Amino acid sequence: MSADETNAPDADIDRDGEQILSVEGVGKRFSGLQALDDVDMTVNRGEIIGLIGPNGAGKTTLFNCISGAFPPTSGTVKLDGDVISGLPAHKIARAGLARTFQITRPLEELTVVENAMVGAHIHTRRRSEAREIAMETLEFVGLADKAEEEAGELTVGAQKRLELARAVSTRPEILLLDEIMAGLTPSESKQMLDLFRQLRERGTSLLIIEHDMKAIINISDYVKVLDQGKGIAFGAPETVVEDDRVIEAYIGGFDVDA
Amino acid sequence: MSAIETVRDRYRTFDDQRYAPLVKGVALFGLLAALPTIIEIDVAGMELAALLSLKVLILTVIYAYTAQAWNIMSGYTGQFSFGHAAFFGIGAYATQALVVDAAVNPWIGMLVGGVLAGGYGLIIGALSFRFKLQGHYFALATLAFAELLRFVVTNMSELNGANGYFKAFPRDYGAEYGLVAFQFQNDLPYYYLIVGFLLVVTLVSWVIKNSWVGLYFFAIREDERAAASVGVPSFRYKLIGVAVSAFFTALGGAYWSMYFNTIRPDTVFALFKNVELLLPAVVGGPGTLLGPIVGSFIVTPVSEIARTTFSDINGLDRIIYGAFLVAIVIYSPRGVVSWPSQARALWKRVRGDEEVSE
Amino acid sequence: MGHLVTSVAPLPLQGGGLGRFIDPFVQFLTDITNLEPVLLQLLAFGLLLGGVYALTALGLTMIFGVMDVINFAHGVFLVVGMYSVWLVSEMAGISPFLGIPIAAAVLFVLGVVVHVLTVEPIIEAPQQNQLIATLGVLFIIQSAIEIVFTPDPQQVELSLGSIQVGGVFIPLGQFYALVIALGTMLAVRAFLNRTDLGRKIRGTADNRDGARYVGINVRRINYLTFGIGAALASVAGGSIALFQRFDPFTGETYLINAFVIVILGGLGSFPGAFVGGLIVGMIQVFGGYYLPGTTAQVLIFLLFIGTLLVKPEGLFGGAEA
Numbered sequence: 008m009s010a011d012e013t014n015a016p017d018a019d020i021d022r023d024g025e026q027i028l029s030v031e032g033v034g035k036r037f038s039g040l041q042a043l044d045d046v047d048m049t050v051n052r053g054e055i056i057g058l059i060g061p062n063g064a065g066k067t068t069l070f071n072c073i074s075g076a077f078p079p080t081s082g083t084v085k086l087d088g089d090v091i092s093g094l095p096a097h098k099i100a101r102a103g104l105a106r107t108f109q110i111t112r113p114l115e116e117l118t119v120v121e122n123a124m125v126g127a128h129i130h131t132r133r134r135s136e137a138r139e140i141a142m143e144t145l146e147f148v149g150l151a152d153k154a155e156e157e158a159g160e161l162t163v164g165a166q167k168r169l170e171l172a173r174a175v176s177t178r179p180e181i182l183l184l185d186e187i188m189a190g191l192t193p194s195e196s197k198q199m200l201d202l203f204r205q206l207r208e209r210g211t212s213l214l215i216i217e218h219d220m221k222a223i224i225n226i227s228d229y230v231k232v233l234d235q236g237k238g239i240a241f242g243a244p245e246t247v248v249e250d251d252r253v254i255e256a257y258i259g260g261f262d263v264d265a
Numbered sequence: 266m267s268a269i270e271t272v273r274d275r276y277r278t279f280d281d282q283r284y285a286p287l288v289k290g291v292a293l294f295g296l297l298a299a300l301p302t303i304i305e306i307d308v309a310g311m312e313l314a315a316l317l318s319l320k321v322l323i324l325t326v327i328y329a330y331t332a333q334a335w336n337i338m339s340g341y342t343g344q345f346s347f348g349h350a351a352f353f354g355i356g357a358y359a360t361q362a363l364v365v366d367a368a369v370n371p372w373i374g375m376l377v378g379g380v381l382a383g384g385y386g387l388i389i390g391a392l393s394f395r396f397k398l399q400g401h402y403f404a405l406a407t408l409a410f411a412e413l414l415r416f417v418v419t420n421m422s423e424l425n426g427a428n429g430y431f432k433a434f435p436r437d438y439g440a441e442y443g444l445v446a447f448q449f450q451n452d453l454p455y456y457y458l459i460v461g462f463l464l465v466v467t468l469v470s471w472v473i474k475n476s477w478v479g480l481y482f483f484a485i486r487e488d489e490r491a492a493a494s495v496g497v498p499s500f501r502y503k504l505i506g507v508a509v510s511a512f513f514t515a516l517g518g519a520y521w522s523m524y525f526n527t528i529r530p531d532t533v534f535a536l537f538k539n540v541e542l543l544l545p546a547v548v549g550g551p552g553t554l555l556g557p558i559v560g561s562f563i564v565t566p567v568s569e570i571a572r573t574t575f576s577d578i579n580g581l582d583r584i585i586y587g588a589f590l591v592a593i594v595i596y597s598p599r600g601v602v603s604w605p606s607q608a609r610a611l612w613k614r615v616r617g618d619e620e621v622s623e
Numbered sequence: 624m625g626h627l628v629t630s631v632a633p634l635p636l637q638g639g640g641l642g643r644f645i646d647p648f649v650q651f652l653t654d655i656t657n658l659e660p661v662l663l664q665l666l667a668f669g670l671l672l673g674g675v676y677a678l679t680a681l682g683l684t685m686i687f688g689v690m691d692v693i694n695f696a697h698g699v700f701l702v703v704g705m706y707s708v709w710l711v712s713e714m715a716g717i718s719p720f721l722g723i724p725i726a727a728a729v730l731f732v733l734g735v736v737v738h739v740l741t742v743e744p745i746i747e748a749p750q751q752n753q754l755i756a757t758l759g760v761l762f763i764i765q766s767a768i769e770i771v772f773t774p775d776p777q778q779v780e781l782s783l784g785s786i787q788v789g790g791v792f793i794p795l796g797q798f799y800a801l802v803i804a805l806g807t808m809l810a811v812r813a814f815l816n817r818t819d820l821g822r823k824i825r826g827t828a829d830n831r832d833g834a835r836y837v838g839i840n841v842r843r844i845n846y847l848t849f850g851i852g853a854a855l856a857s858v859a860g861g862s863i864a865l866f867q868r869f870d871p872f873t874g875e876t877y878l879i880n881a882f883v884i885v886i887l888g889g890l891g892s893f894p895g896a897f898v899g900g901l902i903v904g905m906i907q908v909f910g911g912y913y914l915p916g917t918t919a920q921v922l923i924f925l926l927f928i929g930t931l932l933v934k935p936e937g938l939f940g941g942a943e944a
């Protein structure tokens with residue numbers, strides 16, 4: 008893949024599966040700062056896509072635009088072919104897109120299981136059913152033994168898993184994970200990668216922001232690179248990290264040898 | 266195993282049962298129902314009634330009721346209202362205006378008041394939430410909406426302006442003293458009636474708390490953005506919270522207007538009324554089911570007793586009020602009902618330390 | 624401010640119907656087209672009242688701006704100022720004008736004490752907790768005054784009389800109060816702009832974390848600000864006592880209007896407080912004259928709510944302390 012046609016994603020890449028998420032010409036302007044500039048990208052069903060870029064590249068901003076935390080100033084986002092940009096966050100969640108936050112946002116005075124139940128209630132109004140779904144996801148992420156603890160009291164590692172559990176409890180079609188592995192121990196990171204694979208096996212698509220290049224190359228089918236709000240590369244992980252523009256973007260950032 | 270631990274374990278087993286809330290509720294309301302009798306029991310030549318009259322009990326339960334209603338909005342969804350006097354006053358005025366001016370039955374007046382207050386709550390909520398008012402700004406806005414009504418009513422000759430209403434006799438609206446008339450010739454039925462009100466609002470509160478609605482409310486209180494990211498429509502649920510809370514607060518105002526003889530803008534819409542309506546919940550424990558009730562049984566009798574015992578010292582009750590406010594938010598912002606669990610945590614820590622040091 | 628307009632014949636209280644809302648405005652417009660002299664008189668009264676109102680809001684806006692705390696005890700600080708001036712002049716026979724600085728000193732200390740005991744422990748807590756704590760302080764002080772001095776209204780014995788300027792009648796008590804208000808505002812402004820401490824206070828208002836970062840002792844700034852805020856309240860209270868009777872509950876009305884002014888003018892803004900004070904003063908005076916009863920207050924609350932919703936940062940926005 009050559010660097011010049013980066014903003015026409017998958018132009019020369021043959022990808023399987025139907026499109027689940029498509030970002031078309033998305034821009035976001037904060038007073039004076041163009042945080043996102045005409046970004047295009049797609050995620051197909053069952054894919055794991057890595058989203059990387061140096062600090063301040065606009066990755067989290069892109070997540071915010073997709074998930075409805077705020078609307079993009081230009082462009083459209085489609086989920087399953089339907090336009091979702093401009094919809095409020097709760098509607099987008101109900102349409103099947105869930106996300107986690109880079110800085111974890113536990114519902115502190117609720118218990119761990121109640122945190123997950125909030126997500127599960129998308130599917131049912133019954134407490135008992137929501138509880139079942141929530142317990143399943145807690146089992147899945149390995150928090151079941153802490154189900155009755157207050158979420159505010161968890162360790163960093165457990166908070167990250169709770170963040171994942173709450174999002175997974177909505178049983179999303181696509182999951183956006185914002186640096187969920189940051190701050191985890193190596194063994195916790197490994198478990199997390201395992202969870203990603205299992206999620207994919209269940210048919211959930213994943214869009215993952217991570218700074219840990221090894222993990223990204225390891226897990227992603229394709230990688231999208233952002234720099235200063237622009238998409239500068241898209242392709243298979245091994246090709247992307249050798250792309251000149253990507254290396255250039257990262258110089259002074261952190262090392263890219265994987 | 267010590268006796269205390271046995272009791273504790275038995276209690277835990279009981280607490281896990283599905284019927285536990287029912288048993289607790291029956292016990293609580295049984296106690297409330299028995300209170301008028303209990304205060305008359307003669308203990309060593311002293312009747313509790315000398316201190317705690319039926320009037321004080323009624324007042325206490327009224328404020329337990331209104332605090333429970335306030336709690337649904339402010340304790341659960343975390344939208345701190347400083348203007349619930351607006352809803353209280355609407356309930357009182359709607360009832361009296363309909364009873365006195367149109368000879369309508371007070372129960373109907375009360376429901377009209379509830380609906381009007383719910384509507385006013387929706388207006389306040391829709392505007393404030395749409396414009397994303399938070400913290401101080403939201404508290405000030407709710408206060409402003411309440412004060413606005415006080416001055417509007419004061420200036421409406423149709424509602425007798427500053428003079429307000431004097432309660433009508435039952436025969437004036439074609440009823441006899443009794444439940445239907447919402448008027449009784451002595452205090453005891455009034456007491457049972459307000460206990461009934463409290464039971465209803467507590468049940469509603471319990472149902473909310475134990476349904477998805479309550480979980481959504483709490484999620485909104487904790488972190489609105491996180492809640493929205495997993496599908497909680499926060500705007501709609503905050504409005505539900507305001508409307509339900511306003512509706513029940515208005516019923517409290519209606520009761521107030523049928524128990525006391527007069528209402529005026531300066532009493533039911535008073536600046537101080539806003540505080541009286543929320544204080545028991547804050548003292549007892551905002552966001553809890555028991556907090557508003559426990560809080561009212563602490564705050565109201567103490568200030569009432571201070572008022573009657575030192576009747577020549579006008580204002581002592583407010584000093585006690587003030588001291589409660591300051592002490593609670595500084596030392597125990599989670600309220601009195603959090604004390605047992607905090608004591609347990611402390612006890613655990615102390616014992617834990619001993620084990621380590623051994 | 625009913626007493627202000629009694630000297631000018633008020634309109635009779637109108638009955639029901641829509642007319643009561645429309646008639647006053649028709650009357651107002653007629654008066655304007657006729658250049659009625661009463662307009663000038665009302666303008667003078669509005670200015671006199673507005674200036675004092677601005678002063679009542681000054682301490683509140685400063686505390687709000689610097690530490691983001693709504694001080695519900697502000698109104699009762701005002702009342703303590705009134706009683707201090709009254710005590711000094713009645714008991715010690717000192718001129719009430721000299722009583723004002725004494726009251727300011729007393730209130731500065733009281734403010735610091737109140738801050739250390741009630742606000743400081745919960746400065747990081749949710750905002751409603753601070754609101755409740757200062758409300759508690761309000762009740763305690765208000766009732767203490769009531770117990771010590773009875774709820775009866777008091778009055779500073781002072782017959783200053785009035786002057787006529789070009790047909791406009793100006794009560795001297797209010798005139799002096801306005802002069803004190805303007806003087807105090809200028810002095811505080813100079814203090815904030817020129818002195819080291821003042822600049823630190825402004826810096827803290829702009830950016831608390833930044834202030835901490837550059838080594839400002841924010842804790843000290845907090846209690847000094849609270850003390851100064853209380854002292855400013857007492858100057859306002861003392862000036863009001865020059866021309867008006869007061870009781871332990873007088874503070875409530877001033878408190879509510881001070882909130883309105885602070886929000887109208889913009890949190891922490893001094894010019895905002897001045898303009899906000901003038902707006903509220905003018906609405907009260909003109910409204911009191913043209914509108915029945917206390918309808919003017921309804922207008923003030925509508926304006927308040929509108930500002931909160933549409934422009935919560937106020938007319939003058941930003942923390943300009």
Ligand SMILES: Nc1ncnc2c1ncn2[C@@H]1O[C@H](COP(=O)(O)OP(=O)(O)OP(=O)(O)O)[C@@H](O)[C@H]1O
Nearest residue numbers: 037040042060061062063064065066067068069109
């Ligand atoms: N709400 C906001 N208001 C103003 N500017 C913002 C906002 N959110 C982000 N920005 C700015 O937009 C740019 C992109 O930020 P963003 O958080 O999206 O970067 P990122 O790629 O997620 O970086 P990191 O790897 O550090 O998380 C930054 O310059 C940031 O300061």
Ligand SMILES: [Mg+2]
Nearest residue numbers: 066067068109
């Ligand atoms: Mg980021």
